Amino acid sequence: MSEELTRLGGQVLAGRVSRREFLARAGALGVTAAAAATLLGSHAQAQAPVRGGHLKAGMQGGESTNVLDPALNLSQVPYAFCRQWGEFLVRVQRDGTLQNRIAEEVTASADAKTWTMKIRDGVEFHNGKTVTAEDVVATIERHADEKSQSGALGVLKSITGVKADGKNVVVTLTDPDADFPYLMADYHLVIQPNGGRDDPNAGISAGPYKVSVFEPGVRAGGERFANFWDADNLGYADQVEIIVINDPTARTAALQGGQVHMINRVEPKIVDLVKRVPGVRIENISGRGFYPFNMFCDTAPFDNNDLRLALKLAMDREEMLDKILRGYGTVGNDYPINKAYPLYPEGIEQRAFDPEKAAELYKKSGHSGPIVLRTSEVAFPGAVDAAQLYQQSAAKAGIAIEVKREPGDGYWSEVWNKQPFSLSYWGGRATQNQMYSTAYLSNADWNDTRFKRPDFDRMVLAARGELDTEKRKAIYRDLAVIMRDEGGLIVPFFNDYIDAVNDKVQGWKGHPEGELMDGYALAECWLTA
Numbered sequence: 001m002s003e004e005l006t007r008l009g010g011q012v013l014a015g016r017v018s019r020r021e022f023l024a025r026a027g028a029l030g031v032t033a034a035a036a037a038t039l040l041g042s043h044a045q046a047q048a049p050v051r052g053g054h055l056k057a058g059m060q061g062g063e064s065t066n067v068l069d070p071a072l073n074l075s076q077v078p079y080a081f082c083r084q085w086g087e088f089l090v091r092v093q094r095d096g097t098l099q100n101r102i103a104e105e106v107t108a109s110a111d112a113k114t115w116t117m118k119i120r121d122g123v124e125f126h127n128g129k130t131v132t133a134e135d136v137v138a139t140i141e142r143h144a145d146e147k148s149q150s151g152a153l154g155v156l157k158s159i160t161g162v163k164a165d166g167k168n169v170v171v172t173l174t175d176p177d178a179d180f181p182y183l184m185a186d187y188h189l190v191i192q193p194n195g196g197r198d199d200p201n202a203g204i205s206a207g208p209y210k211v212s213v214f215e216p217g218v219r220a221g222g223e224r225f226a227n228f229w230d231a232d233n234l235g236y237a238d239q240v241e242i243i244v245i246n247d248p249t250a251r252t253a254a255l256q257g258g259q260v261h262m263i264n265r266v267e268p269k270i271v272d273l274v275k276r277v278p279g280v281r282i283e284n285i286s287g288r289g290f291y292p293f294n295m296f297c298d299t300a301p302f303d304n305n306d307l308r309l310a311l312k313l314a315m316d317r318e319e320m321l322d323k324i325l326r327g328y329g330t331v332g333n334d335y336p337i338n339k340a341y342p343l344y345p346e347g348i349e350q351r352a353f354d355p356e357k358a359a360e361l362y363k364k365s366g367h368s369g370p371i372v373l374r375t376s377e378v379a380f381p382g383a384v385d386a387a388q389l390y391q392q393s394a395a396k397a398g399i400a401i402e403v404k405r406e407p408g409d410g411y412w413s414e415v416w417n418k419q420p421f422s423l424s425y426w427g428g429r430a431t432q433n434q435m436y437s438t439a440y441l442s443n444a445d446w447n448d449t450r451f452k453r454p455d456f457d458r459m460v461l462a463a464r465g466e467l468d469t470e471k472r473k474a475i476y477r478d479l480a481v482i483m484r485d486e487g488g489l490i491v492p493f494f495n496d497y498i499d500a501v502n503d504k505v506q507g508w509k510g511h512p513e514g515e516l517m518d519g520y521a522l523a524e525c526w527l528t529a
Helices: 002-013 019-028 033-046 076-085 133-144 248-256 268-275 305-313 317-324 355-365 383-395 432-439 454-465 469-486
Strands: 054-059 090-092 098-100 103-108 114-119 159-165 168-173 209-215 219-224 239-244 280-290 293-295 329-331 371-375 401-405 421-423 493-502
Touching (some): 054 076, 054 248, 076 209, 076 219, 076 239, 098 103, 114 133, 133 168, 293 305, 305 355, 305 469, 317 329, 383 401, 383 421, 432 469
Antiparallel strands (some): 209 219, 280 493, 293 421
């Protein structure tokens, strides 16, 4: 009984169970209201952050090709690790608003074409140097340079000038952009000394942890930075470590055996089993993430829109959601936006499985022979099963899919964005415009469907600068329709983020921006005895 109430008390403090529900459950267990309230109060007191210890995460998404340069962050391990050692200008909070970090204040001109960011005093890099406006300018300039190959390049294309003015960084844009501050939260834009130009792989920034070990594809760790500017809110453990465990079974076993305190990417098919493991709890939250099937629109046979439509109609999305995600998500509609985004495009017809129409379009396309689809267990939980399930549904339309299973190590460097038909994942972005700018503008480095339409580009730029909410929403709807009907994106579903956590870990609050609390779990959580 005590264990049950303790668990419920934690859920009350995490906002998943109401106080009324807690007291009702306590009454059902024979505990008086006064005793239950006392227990809840004690539990709340125990939730105060505790410093010390070595907090470990077992993560899928690490490769031997990973580097520390944040410009080249691709998969989950470098993404989460940069949250430990890196610091940013701003951060997207759980309610979708922005929290100022190195940028103490962000203001715009009346036309939203000039933005001024005041740099916070007293923020120190791990090398002892104070963060300056010049460091921020150099960071933005490096990531905006095509030679950097930065994943943030697409969202920085509109910058025409950036300069330091005392403590301020002044950015000028080609066109108005009401969402510009959100672009500065991009996870590639870690602020580094001189922008990282001297050594982008040095792993030096101003985050809560200093890099102490980095073995690509094996582990990454940090020790608490004594001079971290926001130590009251981040960085409670003495040490943090990410252990790369790409195999889902081994990852779960490591959590169960106590080798790690938290894991990402719990496969939906084993969630109920994990829930029964003593001392372990499941933490899941919905957000903007989705698991796409990407087709290169500029590569045969996918340069034929009849074929692309046939492949979209040959997918049974409801079956896919039920059998692959076990309901931990929502059905997709072949554009990268769901209801988690503001100004979501309402009223677009949901695409349904239609093997007869798919067969008709496939015949019209003139293609014959197997279509190779590449997948890997690291693409997303259940990705191999998803590819095989799709193979079965496509066969009902007379479309032969050849599933090629690729090794996990190297998938993100050798398959994703390089092979013409493959499975992937996107964590979503803070705004619709950022999502479209990062992945679907013609000149975006991460345009992993090779969808290139000048008119589409112009619409994205128009939405970016449109300050009238209704007009902006209308543009977003048009963008979604174009993506749905002509793009190279198949979106079977938007996924929940499903993590599993040892009960010794406290301070957990799920984040709709990404798994493991948007990568901040190691920095925001703490260990109890």
